[in-house]
Amino acid sequence: MIYLDYAATHPMTSEALAAYLEAAALPGNPASVHTAGQAARERLEEGRARVAAALRVDARTLIANGGGTEGNNHVLLGMAQAWTEAYGRPGHLVTTLTEHSAVLAPARWLAGQGWNVSWLTPDAQGRYHPAQLAEVLRDDTALVSIHHANNELGTVQDTPALAAVAAARGIPYHTDAVQAPGVLPLDLGAWGVTFATFSAHKWGGPRGVGFLYVKRGTVLPPVTLGGGQEGGLRPGTQNTAGVYAAGVALTHAEAVRTQTFAHLTRLRERFLQEIADIPGLRVNHPPDASPKVASVTVPRADGEALLMNLDLLGVSASAGSACAAGTMQPSHVLTAIGLSEADARATLRFSFGRATTAAEVDAAAQALRQAAAWSRG
Secondary structure (H helix, E strand, O other): OEEOEOOOOOOOOHHHHHHHHHHHOOOOOOOOOOHHHHHHHHHHHHHHHHHHHHHOOOHHHEEEEOOHHHHHHHHHHHHHHHHHHHHOOOOEEEEEOOOOHHHHHHHHHHHHOOOEEEEEOOOOOOOOOHHHHHHHOOOOEEEEEOOOEOOOOOOEOOHHHHHHHHHHOOOOEEEEOOOOOOOOOOOHHHHOOOEEEEEHHHOOOOOOOEEEEEOOOOOOOOOOOOOOOHHHOOOOOOOHHHHHHHHHHHHHHHHOHHHHHHHHHHHHHHHHHHHOOOOOOEEOOOOOOOOOEEEEEOOOOOHHHHHHHHHHOOEEOEEOOEEEOOEEEOOHHHHHOOOOHHHHHOEEEEEOOOOOOHHHHHHHHHHHHHHHHHHHO
């Protein structure tokens, strides 16, 4: 099987697995004061420190949690709670039409609770611009939430410029940055963001582990109660082995990041060249998108059939649309940038990783040509 779905999950690296097993063998709870507990605490904090070093932030600004979905919900719902408690009424949220569902769902829920939500519309390449953001900010804007790198297109936002617009008005800025580590340069301090969310399984760490960056001095209420872990912001026994393995994986990913970027760039160019002869093929991602992602549309093809045929041919990719209740729903990201529902359903996302080889890319290209011919009947 040729695995080309790294944007969904990067397989756990051998270094991360070894680290996980080492820390999982420790018997103690990191909150316990005895020797066994403190041994676990050391591994937990080493993992956090490794992640912090890669993100260029103070380790005390990172909350260990269950991943990007939890982090995104914590920021949107927590900041909404803080605003409501302070002002006694719903406020205003700014986000975009191309966010991950982990931002879209809480934003829509807040809208149902009386919040005003401004949904920014992307340009044809999935980008948002500082002037566009400045136009919608209001005196009651409680939060701006715009992703850094899109999970379907790989489009990279100018996060420092966007965050600066919010900062000039004293408005907190959140970015879902789960697709960045291990591929794109990271410097949260230079970005000027208030919050950022990350998931370890995107860089070769374990699933179900993530980190929420909270700028020092920021008030963020917890959204779950019942313990004092993570400064009281995320109660519950920490995943010691997961955090330690995540840190080890990110240390390695960051050490080879520039080489990874060059490798992925070559792979994507090779892949696009190999499939260029597919009739009517459309490339959706911009040229300067994260090289991890290739989004392509095969007009008049059925996306579900494409995926099934690719799987039969030994290639794991993903659709540019989500499968819901057994039917292929057009991707909200693709329709937001102007694709028709039919083209959105005929779109696939191939995503590459450090372990992907040129031979695998060539074989996947051949498989896509065959799958496209089959699906068009």
